[in-house]
Amino acid sequence: MxxxxxxxxxxxxxxxxxxxxxxxxxxxxFNKSKTWCKNAQHLPDITVIISAFNEQSCIADRIKNLNHIDYPQHKIKLLVGSDGSTDDTNEILLALAKTTENLQVELFSQNRGKMSVLNDLIAKATTDIVVMSDANTEFAEDALIELTQPFVDENIGAVCGELVLYNAGCERNQDDKYWQYERFLKKHESNLNALLGANGAIYAFRKALYVPLAHDTIVDDFQIALHVRKQKQVVVYQQRALAFEEIAPxxxxxxxxxxxxxxxxxxxxxxxxxxxxxxxxxxxxxxxxxxxxxxxxxxxxxxxxxxxxxxxxxxxxxxxxxxxxxxxxxxxxxxxxxxxxxxxxxxxxxxxxxxxxxxxxxxxxxxxxxxxxxxxxxxxxx
Known part of the structure; x- marks a missing residue:
């Protein structure tokens, strides 16, 4: 006892x-990390994938954010899937697709779940590098440049960016200290090639390494990144690739x-x-x-x-x-x-x-x- x-x-x-x-x-x-210099001359073609459900309040701003980011627009393809949305998300996406040349919209009639949508969307991606994000996220201006730099190393299979949480009100984020603590762990685990998953708001991987997951998968970012690691590829943490999200109300x-x-x-x-x-x-x-x-x-x-x-x-x-x-x-x-x-x-x-x-x-x-x-x-x- x-x-x-x-x-x-x-x-x-x-x-x-x-x-x-x-x-x-x-x-x-035993630090195994490397530093990648920001080089806008060597940027890969990428597909940014977002699975959305009832995101009428933010989806238009999300597409606008991605279209005004510091990355050659001819190298970006936006692939957004609406998972049986019942609000105005579908109408907003269809209207945006008419005026946004690099936006491809997939509307699913049934709410099957995020993982089912991701499996379908990733299968449709035509670029070697796939970037994953959320509808309620906002990327920093240079986020995609920073996120894709490590892929110049052929041993890098996935890259996890940095999520910054904020409170729209005057109070500080209630778990701000804990989030800093978790970032500390991510940094040093990455140094040991032991990064545990990614953050769904901002991460990228080589499409060839993607392993489709079960339709009921809940923490998809964790499992997707670790399946990349299972294939003996390196998963790294890129702190300079910033994304922003508002905390729960x-x-x-x-x-x-x-x-x-x-x-x-x-x-x-x-x-x-x-x-x-x-x-x-x-x-x-x-x-x-x-x-x-x-x-x-x-x-x-x-x-x-x-x-x-x-x-x-x-x-x-x-x-x-x-x-x-x-x-x-x-x-x-x-x-x-x-x-x-x-x-x-x-x-x-x-x-x-x-x-x-x-x-x-x-x-x-x-x-x-x-x-x-x-x-x-x-x-x-x-």
Whole structure:
């Protein structure tokens, strides 16, 4: 019982606190990264692919953004698929296609799900390099130039850009610190050729390396990039290729997004067992340390509290249990009293964010085993 308690606590501490330091040391000792100079003279032909569902509020601005980006327009083909949209998305896209020479629109009558649309659109791409993005994303002016530079190296199979989240209101992004923390991990994992997936808002890959995925795939960006890596190609993180997205408007919407992503994480875990092979080297090390332990953090937290309750027969374990209870009380305050002055304290905000994130993960885990996925999706801000 004691072993279970301390093992669960130890794994949580390692994944969130110790792993970044171990990763940093490994990154410094075994850095495999390269620097690519920005060269507008050697730019490949690309196809930018977007799967859209009920995006009437942003799809016109998205096409406008791509048509005013710093990249030769004759080298860009825009391929947008509407996945059974029920608002004005289809009408807007058809109108844009009449005035936008490089825009190809595919309208699907049934809402089959994002992955089904992506499989169809990627099959239609005629360029060697495919760029993936979302309808509610905006690229920086030089994003595509920066994103495609690494492909001058034939060993590079995919490139992940940098997503910058912002809040349209006056408040700071609630998970800004956590996002910075994740960017730190991505940078150093990329240095070890151990980058874990991509960000759906901005990434690119060689079409020849694409492996079609099941129609009900949820975290497509993660699986697409790692299937490229499975083929012994390098997946790199290009921080200078910037994309921007607005965060979810409220905690409820953000919570729903996290539950869905959590469900997708467990789906990927069970569908990609090859990642658990130690022969993958640093990829295995980062996958277990950064992803697997995080995905099962809710389970470790439950084990820690349950075993602590059973061991609370001595002053030491009673005190430890009291600390755990205090932790969850503070989390409850931070989650349920967001406007209260106590809930605004930095430590309480961190505890609340950490707990809410793991509650969403646990819900996603339960949904993965109890809900049949049809592949159809519902629109969220992110």
């Amino acid at each position: 004691e072993t279970l308690l301390w093992l669960s606590i130890g794994l949580l501490v390692y994944s969130y606190l110790l792993y970044p330091f171990v990763l940093l040391v490994c990154s410094k000792l 409220d905690l409820s919407a953000e919570g729903q997004r996290r539950v869905r992503i959590g469900r997708g994480n467990y789906q990927a875990f069970f569908r990609m067992p090859w990642l658990l092979n130690p022969a993958n080297g640093f990829l295995f090390f980062s996958y277990v340390s950064h992803k697997v332990l995080r995905w099962f953090a809710p389970h470790l937290m439950l084990i820690a509290i349950v075993t602590n309750v059973l061991l609370a027969t001595t002053p030491f374990y009673v005190a430890l249990l009291a600390l755990q209870v205090l932790f969850y009380v503070l989390a409850f305050i931070g989650i349920n009293l967001p406007t209260h002055s106590i809930a605004k304290q930095p430590i309480i905000k961190i505890i609340a964010f950490f707990t809410a994130m793991n509650v969403s993960l646990l819900k996603g885990f339960i949904q993965y085993f109890t809900t049949k996925s049809s592949g159809a999706w519902q629109r969220t801000v992110r």
